[in-house]
Amino acid sequence: MYNILVCDDEKDIVSALTIYLSSEGYRVFTACNGREALEAVEREDIHLVLMDIMMPVMDGITAMTELRRRGNVPVILLTAKGEDTDKVLGLNVGADDYVTKPFNPVELLARVKSQLRRYLQLGGGAVRPSAITIGAVSLDDDAKSVTVDGEPANLTPLEYDILKFLMQNAGKVFSPAEIYRRVWHEECLGENPVAVHVRHIREKIEINPAEPRYLKVVWGKGYKIEGDIQ
Secondary structure, three states, X not given: OOEEEEEOOOHHHHHHHHHHHHHOOOEEEEEOOHHHHHHHHHHOOOOEEEEEOOOOOOOHHXXXXXXHHHOOOOEEEXXXXXXXXXXXXXXXXXXXXXXEOOOOHHHHHHHHHHHHHHHHHOOOOOOOOOEEEEOOEXXXXXXXXXXXXXXXXXOOHHHHHXXXXXXXXXXXOXXXXXXXXXXHOOOOOOOOXXXXXXXXXXXXXXXXXXXXXXXXXXXXXXXXXXXXXX
């Protein structure tokens, strides 16, 4: 299942696009301005963005420019008939295509499928390997299992999800709040439990949890997975 982000400040358009895309089997996320779109792309594994140009808080062109600094997820702009200058500007800053409002659902879905197909064929970030090995730690997402030097590490589901997230983003530092947001898919409103889970993960994958080889803390910033990726 592919994840598509619909970003438009017109609720009727968002609702219609959600219906069209859901009927084709896509999972739809929504945002009403560019800032929310950037947050959604950072938080979720988005495979394609449908984004309006004229929006409050942050417009689509500004958001498009920022998206291109972060990665190559395909973006289809939703434009009004009189926005020819903005169409050109959007394509110049990295948009992959545009659809003019009012849009034809058949044409829109065809463009979505085309961009997804091209993105996947070019090796975009939409498909991640099901098995990841860093040093002696191996995670098999199909089997939902983790082994260390071939021996099973019996992680709880939350411990598994945290380790998977960090291994998929090896070398990157994430704050406890960001890890919570990515794994729990919600904001942490009370005491953050990430440190407790990290301690338990270390006890299961590290030879010496007090001097971890893989799951390391970057003081004042957060946690990261470090090691040779195989």
